Amino acid sequence: MSPAASPLRPEVPPHASILVKLIAMTVIVVAVIVAGLVVYFSSRELRFRAEEQLSRVSAYGTVLSTQVRSAVATSDRSAARDMLSSLARDPDVVAVTLFTEHSDLFHSGTPSPWVERTRRGVTRLQTLQADDRVAVIAPVRPAQGPGATLVIELSSARIRSFRSQLTTTGVGVGVCAFAFGALAAYLIARSFVRRLRAIIDVARTAAHDAQPRTIEVTANDEIGALGHALNDMLIRLHADRARVHHTVTELTAAEDQLARTNRELEKRVTARTSALSDALDKLQLEMRTRLAIEIELRQAQKLESVGRLASGIAHEINTPVQFVSDSCTFLATSTADVLRALAGYRAILVAVEQRTLDAPAALAHSQALDAEHDVSYLAEQIPLAVQRSLLGLERVSAIVRAMKEFAYPDRKDQALSDLNHALTSTLIVARSEYKYIAEIETQLGDLPSVMCHIGQLNQVFLNLIVNAAHAIEAQRTYGTGKIVIRTTASDDNVVISIQDNGCGIPAAVLDKIYDPFFTTKEIGKGTGQGLAIARAVVVDKHRGTIDVTSQPGQGATFTITLPIGGYRAEQITEQL
Incomplete structure (x- = not known):
C-alpha cells in the first residue's frame, strides 16, 4: 500500500485493473x-x-x-x-x-x-x-x-x-474480430483509465490534505463531468469538515452542560417524587376515608328511610299484636272457666267412685257444670283464639324479618342475591306508604342469582316504590291506583321495571330528575336524593342502566337493567 492510500481501502491489484476488465469485456x-x-x-x-x-x-x-x-x-x-x-x-x-x-x-x-x-x-x-x-x-x-x-x-x-x-x-473471422476487439479495447481503455487514476490519486489524498486539491479536467466527456463533480465535492467536503469540527466542539460543550443539567434535574426529580409519593399516600387515605363516609351515608340514608316508614311499620305491627292481645285475654278468661269446670268434673268422679252419687245424679251435675261455665262455647272458641294468635305472630315475624333484611348493612364485596326476594321484602317494608293508595301487582319471572350489592339495590327499590305511591296519591282524588312490578332475565342481564299510573313526569324536567336535590314534591315530602342515589347505585356501582318513560297524567315506568355477573372492577376500586 502506498503512503497516500486510504487506510480503509487497499490499492486495486494489477489483475483487477479496469483496463483488463474493459479489454476482456469488449x-x-x-x-x-x-x-x-x-x-x-x-x-x-x-x-x-x-x-x-x-x-x-x-x-x-x-x-x-x-x-x-x-x-x-x-x-x-x-x-x-x-x-x-x-x-x-x-x-x-x-x-x-x-x-x-x-x-x-x-x-x-x-x-x-x-x-x-x-x-x-x-x-x-x-x-x-x-x-x-x-x-x-x-x-x-x-x-x-x-x-x-x-x-x-x-x-x-x-x-x-x-x-x-x-x-x-x-x-x-472470429480470430480477426477477437484481435481487432482487443486492440480497440486497449486503445479506448488506456485513454480514460489514465484519467481515472488521476482522479483516484486526488480522492485518496483528500482526507489528509490541509487544503483541497482539484483534478485537472482535459475533456468534456463523462469522466470530465466526474472530475468537475469530484472537485465540487472536495471543496464542499473541506468546508463540511471545518463545520463538523466546529460543531463537535460546540456539542462537547453542550454535552458537558447537559450532564450538569441532568444532575440538577435528578435532584429536583428526586425531591418532587418524594413530594408526589407523600401526596399519593394522602390521596389514598382520603379516598379510603371518602369511601367509608359514602358507605356510612348510604347506611344512614337507608336508616332514614326506615325511620320515615317507622310509624307505618309500627301500625302494621300493632294490628296483628292487637289480635294476639285480644286472643290472649280471651284465653286467660276461658282458662279460668275451664279449670273451674274441670274441678267440678273431678268432684263428680270422686262421688261416683265412692258411690255417694249415682249415675243419673252425676249426669245431672255434669250438665249443670256445662251450662254454668258454657263449656261448649269455650271448646269452639279456644282453638280459634290460638290460631288467631299464631297468625298475628307470624305476620309480626314477617315484618320484622323484612325490616332486618332491608336495614342490614351492605357487604363490601358483591354477593349472589335473589332480586325477587329483595323486592318482596321491600314491598313489606313500604306497605304503609301504598296500602291505602295503590294496589300492587307483581309479575316476578324466574331469575338467576345476581352478583350485586343487595343492600344498595333495596334502597333503590324502596325509593322507586315510594315515588310511585306519591305520584298516584298526587294524581287521584278517589279510589286506588296501581303499581306493577316485573322482573325478567334476558341474555346476560336481568331487567326490573316498576310502573305506576300516577301523575307522570313533565317533559320539561325529565332530564333533571337524576340531579341531586331536584324534586317536584311539596316541602316535607321529598329531599331530591332518591333518584340521584338510584342512578349512582345502578350505573356507577353495578355498571347497569336505569331508564324512564313517562306520559304526564298517565304514569311513569322505571326500567333497571343489571349484569348477572356483576362488575368486579368496582371491588378493586373500593380496596384502594
Whole structure:
C-alpha cells in the first residue's frame, strides 16, 4: 500500500485493473456477436442448400415418374435409359433405379441398401434423408400394365464440404474480430483509465490534505463531468469538515452542560417524587376515608328511610299484636272457666267412685257444670283464639324479618342475591306508604342469582316504590291506583321495571330528575336524593342502566337493567 492510500481501502491489484476488465469485456462482446452472426448465417445458408437439394430431388421424381410411364408400360429398357440419362448432368446424382416388382428396368450408380425394400411399390411420392443421401421414391403408374417404382438418390457431399468451408471461414473471422476487439479495447481503455487514476490519486489524498486539491479536467466527456463533480465535492467536503469540527466542539460543550443539567434535574426529580409519593399516600387515605363516609351515608340514608316508614311499620305491627292481645285475654278468661269446670268434673268422679252419687245424679251435675261455665262455647272458641294468635305472630315475624333484611348493612364485596326476594321484602317494608293508595301487582319471572350489592339495590327499590305511591296519591282524588312490578332475565342481564299510573313526569324536567336535590314534591315530602342515589347505585356501582318513560297524567315506568355477573372492577376500586 502506498503512503497516500486510504487506510480503509487497499490499492486495486494489477489483475483487477479496469483496463483488463474493459479489454476482456469488449473482446467477449465482439466474440459473442461475431460467433452469433457466423452461426446464424452459416445455419441459414446450409438450411437453404439442403432445402434446395430436397426440392430438386422432389422435382426430379415428379417429372421423370411421368416421363417413364410409356417405357414402363412397354417394358422398354432402352427408352427408360434415354429418359433417365439426363440425370447424369447433375453431379449430386449418385444412383437412379427404376424397377417393377419382379425386374429392374434401369439401374445407374450404387443404390442404397434400403432401395430393395421399396420393390413392392409405393402409393405416393416420398422424400427421405439417409446415409448422407437425399432420395425421392416416386410411383410410376402407366395406363396399362403393372406399375413401377423410381428411386433417385442425391449425395450430400457438397453440402458437407460447404459446411467445412463455413466453419473454417467463421474461425478465421472470429480470430480477426477477437484481435481487432482487443486492440480497440486497449486503445479506448488506456485513454480514460489514465484519467481515472488521476482522479483516484486526488480522492485518496483528500482526507489528509490541509487544503483541497482539484483534478485537472482535459475533456468534456463523462469522466470530465466526474472530475468537475469530484472537485465540487472536495471543496464542499473541506468546508463540511471545518463545520463538523466546529460543531463537535460546540456539542462537547453542550454535552458537558447537559450532564450538569441532568444532575440538577435528578435532584429536583428526586425531591418532587418524594413530594408526589407523600401526596399519593394522602390521596389514598382520603379516598379510603371518602369511601367509608359514602358507605356510612348510604347506611344512614337507608336508616332514614326506615325511620320515615317507622310509624307505618309500627301500625302494621300493632294490628296483628292487637289480635294476639285480644286472643290472649280471651284465653286467660276461658282458662279460668275451664279449670273451674274441670274441678267440678273431678268432684263428680270422686262421688261416683265412692258411690255417694249415682249415675243419673252425676249426669245431672255434669250438665249443670256445662251450662254454668258454657263449656261448649269455650271448646269452639279456644282453638280459634290460638290460631288467631299464631297468625298475628307470624305476620309480626314477617315484618320484622323484612325490616332486618332491608336495614342490614351492605357487604363490601358483591354477593349472589335473589332480586325477587329483595323486592318482596321491600314491598313489606313500604306497605304503609301504598296500602291505602295503590294496589300492587307483581309479575316476578324466574331469575338467576345476581352478583350485586343487595343492600344498595333495596334502597333503590324502596325509593322507586315510594315515588310511585306519591305520584298516584298526587294524581287521584278517589279510589286506588296501581303499581306493577316485573322482573325478567334476558341474555346476560336481568331487567326490573316498576310502573305506576300516577301523575307522570313533565317533559320539561325529565332530564333533571337524576340531579341531586331536584324534586317536584311539596316541602316535607321529598329531599331530591332518591333518584340521584338510584342512578349512582345502578350505573356507577353495578355498571347497569336505569331508564324512564313517562306520559304526564298517565304514569311513569322505571326500567333497571343489571349484569348477572356483576362488575368486579368496582371491588378493586373500593380496596384502594
